[in-house]
Amino acid sequence: MDKIQPQNIIPSAEELLSLQLSGYSSKQIFESSEEQLNKWISQTEDKRVKAIQILQKQTEAGIITLSYYNPQYPKHFKENLGFDAPVLIHLLGDKELIHNNNCITIIGARKADAEGLNVAYQLAFQCASEGHPIVSGLSLGCDTAAHQGCLDAGGKTIAIVASGLDITHPKSNKALQEEIIAKGGLILSEHPFGVKANPTRLVARCRMQVVLSQKIIVAQCPTVSGTMYAVRFAQIYKGDLYAVESDAYREINSGNRYLLEHGIAAPIRLDS
Numbered sequence: 001m002d003k004i005q006p007q008n009i010i011p012s013a014e015e016l017l018s019l020q021l022s023g024y025s026s027k028q029i030f031e032s033s034e035e036q037l038n039k040w041i042s043q044t045e046d047k048r049v050k051a052i053q054i055l056q057k058q059t060e061a062g063i064i065t066l067s068y069y070n071p072q073y074p075k076h077f078k079e080n081l082g083f084d085a086p087v088l089i090h091l092l093g094d095k096e097l098i099h100n101n102n103c104i105t106i107i108g109a110r111k112a113d114a115e116g117l118n119v120a121y122q123l124a125f126q127c128a129s130e131g132h133p134i135v136s137g138l139s140l141g142c143d144t145a146a147h148q149g150c151l152d153a154g155g156k157t158i159a160i161v162a163s164g165l166d167i168t169h170p171k172s173n174k175a176l177q178e179e180i181i182a183k184g185g186l187i188l189s190e191h192p193f194g195v196k197a198n199p200t201r202l203v204a205r206c207r208m209q210v211v212l213s214q215k216i217i218v219a220q221c222p223t224v225s226g227t228m229y230a231v232r233f234a235q236i237y238k239g240d241l242y243a244v245e246s247d248a249y250r251e252i253n254s255g256n257r258y259l260l261e262h263g264i265a266a267p268i269r270l271d272s
Contacts, residue, residue, distance in 0.1 A: 009034045021050060026068075058165070061165070063165055066091065067088055075099070076212050081207060088192070089188060091186060094186050097133055097156060097186045104214060107209065109222060109225055110143075120141075120146045123149070124145070125150070132155070135160065137159065137206075137209060138177065140170060142221075147176060157180055157186075161187060163201070167197070202226065206230040207237070210234050218259060243259040
């Protein structure tokens with residue numbers, strides 16, 4: 001992974017958000033010289049007022065924003081993501097969870113069948129009972145089942161989302177998001193208030209799920225699935241990847257079979 005060079009200039013969260021609002025990517029910011037960064041910051045003064053307003057609204061909503069340069073920024077992102085690390089992350093809930101070294105990501109298809117939902121729920125329940133925070137993406141299907149399994153076991157769960165924290169995606173999971181916070185969990189995003197989820201952002205959040213976790217478990221997915229993006233990130237960042245075995249493979253869990261047959265993931269069962 002590319003390593004960010006230390007800089008004498010440390011941009012504030014307001015300056016970094018101004019740069020983001022102006023269209024600059026993390027990679028551009030991290031690769032820029034101090035002279036170039038100062039120039040860009042001076043050129044984004046027109047976005048500064050909006051950035052200040054957004055950060056103020058987030059603070060009022062109980063959200064903590066950490067910049068890459070903040071000592072509390074998670075080492076998992078810094079050490080693994082390189083130029084792909086978010087310059088800002090926005091946290092609602094127990095921010096200490098981002099430093100936990102025993103997280104397990106459980107993910108899978110949005111249209112999982114009853115078997116897939118049960119596997120995601122039971123694995124999350126089992127892992128949470130053993131003291132592991134459960135990471136997932138608040139999507140329908142396996143993600144929802146994993147979050148709920150963790151909560152029902154009395155554990156803490158982290159939802160990494162693809163929108164600003166003033167938006168719940170999907171809307172039907174608003175109650176689940178509130179339960180996660182109420183029970184000591186965390187909602188994390190690299191996007192500020194006002195940003196809506198889209199396919200690109202949904203894919204991008206997978207990289208953070210992968211590097212934040214000790215293990216990544218695919219509960220159930222077809223071969224062509226959004227879950228496979230997380231698999232690719234696990235291969236890039238060398239995450240410990242597992243896929244649930246089944247006694248009968250169908251289209252909905254054909255991805256599991258593919259991962260196991262090609263040695264991409266190690267097998268796992270509920271009683272493993």
